[in-house]
Amino acid sequence: MRVAAFTDLTGPDGVSIIDRPTPEPDRHEAVVVVEACSINRHDLWILEGDSAMVDTNDLPFVSGLDLAGTVEEIGEDVTAVEPGERVVLCPNETCGMCRYCREGPENLCENYSLYHGGLAETARVRADRLVSLPDDVGMVEVAALPTAYMTAYHMLRRVKAGPTDLVFIPGCTGGVGVAGVQLAATLGAHSIGTSTSRAKLDRLESLGLEYAIEGTEPDEIRDVISDIGPVDGVLNHLGGAYTQLGLDVLRRGGRMAVCGRTAGGTSEIDIPDLFLGHKRVIGSTMGTQGDLETLVELVADGALTPEVDETYPLGKTGEAFAAMQDRESVGKLVITP
Ligand SMILES: NC(=O)c1ccc[n+]([C@@H]2O[C@H](COP(=O)([O-])OP(=O)(O)OC[C@H]3O[C@@H](n4cnc5c(N)ncnc54)[C@H](OP(=O)(O)O)[C@@H]3O)[C@@H](O)[C@H]2O)c1
Numbered sequence: 001m002r003v004a005a006f007t008d009l010t011g012p013d014g015v016s017i018i019d020r021p022t023p024e025p026d027r028h029e030a031v032v033v034v035e036a037c038s039i040n041r042h043d044l045w046i047l048e049g050d051s052a053m054v055d056t057n058d059l060p061f062v063s064g065l066d067l068a069g070t071v072e073e074i075g076e077d078v079t080a081v082e083p084g085e086r087v088v089l090c091p092n093e094t095c096g097m098c099r100y101c102r103e104g105p106e107n108l109c110e111n112y113s114l115y116h117g118g119l120a121e122t123a124r125v126r127a128d129r130l131v132s133l134p135d136d137v138g139m140v141e142v143a144a145l146p147t148a149y150m151t152a153y154h155m156l157r158r159v160k161a162g163p164t165d166l167v168f169i170p171g172c173t174g175g176v177g178v179a180g181v182q183l184a185a186t187l188g189a190h191s192i193g194t195s196t197s198r199a200k201l202d203r204l205e206s207l208g209l210e211y212a213i214e215g216t217e218p219d220e221i222r223d224v225i226s227d228i229g230p231v232d233g234v235l236n237h238l239g240g241a242y243t244q245l246g247l248d249v250l251r252r253g254g255r256m257a258v259c260g261r262t263a264g265g266t267s268e269i270d271i272p273d274l275f276l277g278h279k280r281v282i283g284s285t286m287g288t289q290g291d292l293e294t295l296v297e298l299v300a301d302g303a304l305t306p307e308v309d310e311t312y313p314l315g316k317t318g319e320a321f322a323a324m325q326d327r328e329s330v331g332k333l334v335i336t337p
């Protein structure tokens, strides 16, 4: 079988198509024929050599967390899925033994890690991490869900977003950003989002974004938001200067969930503003398999259509990463092996 492997951690040119033996399942595993696998900034950071998770000694490395496809073969102890079943993978890898695995939520697992290996024609996965799909849910759209939508949904839960709330999403045009806008709308919340691109923001308005702000300057964005009103929740996947900006626009007692560092891995924040305003900053990573099941139901019910900008065959995986690097896309990029 063919895989899109990272053979150099130098950016999109470091992706090569290579042959690997078709995997066999262990007793708790399933082998899935991958029909779609979406990519995330997480994969791009690995590919750019900007991730502590993979170094040049681990090459070639097959990334790809968010795979959807059809079960081909199962291990002897597997009862949860059968060959021929259509599935999407929850990429959470947990130990099953720590207090968070016992009592939840599972994404706090003390030994938490992520599945990688979806950028391939077939993938060997833990069978109990597969979520079954109704027949009318498309593989490409469902492959968009696991990392971006699950993370955004979990963050919306953590900030307790509800009907009529105002949610601020700096950088609203990528995977997590678009997911945040769409899911806020399904909850009845209003959203404010930013981007450097007017054209991308125009597309977001049709996906439920109510207040679109073009620009990156925190002072300007803060002024525009102060005319809209106090924000109840912030979904911050950018870090850097956006953390204080989020705190500035948050109402007293409001909550900001933080999941990423695209604009900077450190943020300076105004401590008196934090405590005098009773504001909460909440770290959040991925979500639970239950979150993913909820998202699949939303798609099946027609309440959510994940936004997929473009699909690429496996041989063009490097081009998909180049489009992500160039900030050309809105929503998700999906590889169809
Ligand atoms: N902790 C977790 O569990 C978790 C899960 C998923 C994602 N994340 C993190 O969340 C972040 C977003 O991931 P993603 O896959 O959604 O990425 P993505 O699709 O590449 O996000 C693109 C968005 O980020 C904005 N952006 C890109 N570079 C920027 C910069 N230098 N300054 C300001 N804005 C910038 C883009 O703005 P323009 O519209 O202006 O181009 C666009 O809105 C990443 O940091 C990722 O690692 C974390």
Ligand SMILES: [Zn+2]
Binding pocket: 094, 095, 096, 097, 098, 099, 100, 101, 109, 110, 111, 112
């Ligand atoms: Zn655990």
